[in-house]
Amino acid sequence: MKRREFIKTSALAIGAVTIVPNELFASKNSRRFKVIYDFDIKYDEKEFPAKLWNPLPYESDYQSVKYLRFNGNYDNYNINSDNSEDAKILYTSWKKSDKKKTLHVEMEIETSYREVPLKLIKKASKENLPIPQEIKKFLEPSSHIPTDGKIKEIAEKLTKNINDNFKKVQAIYDWVTKTTFRDPKVIGCGVGNAGKMVESGYFGGKCTDISSLFVALLRASGIPARDIFGIRLGKSKFSKALGKSDAKGFANISTWQHCRCEYYIAGAGWIPADPADITKLELVERLKYNDKRVKELRDRYINSWEMNWVGFNHGRDFILSPKPEQFPINMLGYPYAEVDGDVLNYYSPRAFSYKITSQEEK
Amino acid sequence: MRYIFLALTLITLSFAKVVTIHVEGMTCPLCTMAVKKSLKKIDGVKKVKVRLNTKKATVYFDKNIDNQKFIKAIKEAGYSGKVIKK
Numbered sequence: 001m002k003r004r005e006f007i008k009t010s011a012l013a014i015g016a017v018t019i020v021p022n023e024l025f026a027s028k029n030s031r032r033f034k035v036i037y038d039f040d041i042k043y044d045e046k047e048f049p050a051k052l053w054n055p056l057p058y059e060s061d062y063q064s065v066k067y068l069r070f071n072g073n074y075d076n077y078n079i080n081s082d083n084s085e086d087a088k089i090l091y092t093s094w095k096k097s098d099k100k101k102t103l104h105v106e107m108e109i110e111t112s113y114r115e116v117p118l119k120l121i122k123k124a125s126k127e128n129l130p131i132p133q134e135i136k137k138f139l140e141p142s143s144h145i146p147t148d149g150k151i152k153e154i155a156e157k158l159t160k161n162i163n164d165n166f167k168k169v170q171a172i173y174d175w176v177t178k179t180t181f182r183d184p185k186v187i188g189c190g191v192g193n194a195g196k197m198v199e200s201g202y203f204g205g206k207c208t209d210i211s212s213l214f215v216a217l218l219r220a221s222g223i224p225a226r227d228i229f230g231i232r233l234g235k236s237k238f239s240k241a242l243g244k245s246d247a248k249g250f251a252n253i254s255t256w257q258h259c260r261c262e263y264y265i266a267g268a269g270w271i272p273a274d275p276a277d278i279t280k281l282e283l284v285e286r287l288k289y290n291d292k293r294v295k296e297l298r299d300r301y302i303n304s305w306e307m308n309w310v311g312f313n314h315g316r317d318f319i320l321s322p323k324p325e326q327f328p329i330n331m332l333g334y335p336y337a338e339v340d341g342d343v344l345n346y347y348s349p350r351a352f353s354y355k356i357t358s359q360e361e362k
Numbered sequence: 363m364r365y366i367f368l369a370l371t372l373i374t375l376s377f378a379k380v381v382t383i384h385v386e387g388m389t390c391p392l393c394t395m396a397v398k399k400s401l402k403k404i405d406g407v408k409k410v411k412v413r414l415n416t417k418k419a420t421v422y423f424d425k426n427i428d429n430q431k432f433i434k435a436i437k438e439a440g441y442s443g444k445v446i447k448k
Contacts, residue, residue, distance in 0.1 A: 144389065191389055326414045330390035341411065342398070343391040 030112040031307060032066070032361040033233040035253075039072070039354045041094070041101040043339045049096040052103065052337040053320050055229070055312035056088040062114040063310050065107050072103035085315030087332055091322065108361075109233065111307035116271045118303055124267030125166035131224060135264050138224035142317040144330060145212055146195040147220040154198060155220035165223055165265055172217045173275060173302050178289055179203050180210045182279040188347040189259050191330060192227065192316075207259040207276035208331060214275050215261050224264035229333030230311035232256040234360045238297060241284030242277055243308045249360035254349040256356075257333040258309060272305040378408055378422040382447035383432055385412065385419050387440065400439035404431055419443070 041050045056079070057065050070077075074092040081088045094101040131139075141147040147155075158175050159168040183204030192208035194216035203213075211227045218225035234251050236242035245251040260277075262270040278298050281287060287294050300306075312333060319327045325341035334346035335354055345351045385397055394412040397419055401410045406425030412418070421432060429445045436443035 193389055324391075326391040326394055328415070336391070338391075341413075343395050345392065345395070347392070 029307075030110055031234075033109050033111070033310075034359045034361060035107045035109055035233065035310075036357050037103070037105040037335070037354060038356075039101070039103040039105075039335070039352075041337060041339075041344070042351060042353045043342075043344070047096055047098045048339050049094055050101050050337060050339050051093045051322075051324065052091070052335060053324070053332070054090045054092075054103075054105065054335045055332045056090055057107070057109060057230070057310045057312055058086075058088060060311075061112075062305075062307060063109065063111045066110055068105070068107050070103060070105040073099065073101065074103060080321050082321035083315065083318050085313055085318045087313030087315040087318070087320075089320065089332070091320075109310050111233070111310060113304070113307055114272050115304035116268055121166050121265055121268045121271060121303060124265050125164050127267055128165065129266035131264070131266055135224045135266075138226050138264065139219050139222065141216075141219065144191070144193045144195070144316055145216045145219065147216060149195065150198040151194060151216045152220045155217045158217065159221050168221050168223060169218065169263055169265075169273075170302065172214065172221065173273065173298075176210065176214045176217065176275045177278045177298055180205060180213065180275070180279055182206060182210075182276070182283040184283065188255075189229075189257055189331075189333060192259070207280075208333075210276035210279060211259045211261040211274075214273070215263075218263050226262055226314040227316060227331070228260045228262055228311045228314050229331050230258060230260065230309050231333065231356070232258050232309045233358045234308045236306055236308050238300075238306060239281055239285060239293075241281050242306065245358070245360060249362065251358050252355070253358045254354065254356045259331070259333060260305060260309070260311070262314075271303055272301075273303065274301040274305060277301060378424050379427075380447075381421050381423075381429065381432060381445055383419045383421065383436065383443045384446045385417050385436055386442045386444075388412075388414055388417060390414075393441070396439040397436055397441055400435040401432060404435055418446075 057063055075095045077092045079090050092103050158171045162168050162171060180203045186206045190206035190209035192212035194212040197203060197209060197213055215225040215227055231253055232243040234243055234249060235245045260274045262272055264270055278294060281297055282294055315332055317328045317330060320329055324338050326343055329336060336346055337344040349355060388394060391414055394414050398410045398412045401407055401419060401421055404427060406427050407421055407423045409422040411420045433443045
């Protein structure tokens with residue numbers, strides 16, 4: 001029987017922005033990017049069904065989706081945040097058929113430089129205010145973010161005799177950026193198994209690995225922290241290592257997924273950090289830890305993010321909706337798809353297949 | 363034609379031998395694919411199901427295959443396995 005084809009176009013209303021103290025300072029230097037995802041789902045059988053969960057950006061005062069449109073020949077779709085991590089997802093599915101399975105997604109994303117002033121952080125840290133109830137879950141361990149064993153041991157050693165929370169963050173940040181290194185052989189962003197990293201004693205990894213180690217050590221020290229999964233959108237003003245585009249501002253960003261992190265100081269709110277990009281700068285520009293440029297980025301990325309990037313969610317080890325056959329998912333920075341319980345290789349845009357492009361608007 | 367194929371598949375599987383293996387070390391959905399691909403390379407294996415949440419691999423096969431072959435295949439994929447049901 002010939003399957004009916006659906007062509008749908010949808011748009012999302014932009015949700016209300018919640019202002020919290022740390023975000024009041026982050027509203028300069030806005031940038032706009034037109035981001036396009038094109039899917040043509042591949043599988044090694046002629047007839048197959050497919051299910052696709054694609055992460056969408058969250059809303060904040062430093063990043064906003066101005067419009068979202070999508071169309072394709074899917075049979076069903078929904079946009080939901082029905083998961084424990086409040087991760088926003090565009091879900092599409094196709095019934096079993098021999099037809100191409102396509103989805104085209106377009107978004108315009110506006111971002112602005114994000115920084116929480118050190119003065120504010122230090123002042124709030126000295127006050128040592130209680131952690132709000134809703135933030136306490138970011139102290140909890142997960143299967144990839146343990147807070148006991150060797151993680152606890154290292155955290156205690158690094159923060160011994162330090163009472164101030166921000167000083168603890170600084171000690172852990174310095175150790176992580178000094179100890180870890182970017183291993184280009186790691187696939188994608190890495191699995192982000194902080195426990196395995198410390199047990200093995202091998203500190204090479206990519207952004208999810210290094211961010212997860214930072215997050216685990218902070219949580220073990222009583223400081224709420226979380227990984228933030230997202231994708232680089234274009235040129236970095238600091239270094240080509242951290243994002244680039246052609247002369248017209250265009251970039252193929254299919255493999256540019258990038259994990260950053262945040263930590264929480266009561267009275268200052270969530271504070272951005274990116275220890276993994278320090279190691280990327282060192283590798284790509286062949287710089288040593290004590291190089292002036294590395295030091296400059298280290299100083300910046302303990303409390304700011306350059307926003308040539310957009311964040312999707314902070315989910316770790318959670319279950320998507322509708323429930324896939326494989327769960328829990330370790331993280332959702334990449335598109336995720338299943339065919340009859342088989343997971344498509346999200347690290348390979350060509351095999352999957354998908355293409356993601358970004359055009360910065362001048 | 364589709365029904366004939368389905369019937370043949372069911373007949374084949376109903377006569378197949380089955381083994382369930384506990385797989386340790388899978389941390390993400392793609393790990394299930396690595397285990398599945400490695401087990402499917404064994405001559406005589408007809409179908410493999412791997413589930414991340416239960417950490418179980420179910421292997422359907424139609425030849426006499428020593429359990430150690432399954433364990434070896436899982437090890438080659440980077441994980442460890444233990445047969446829990448024959």
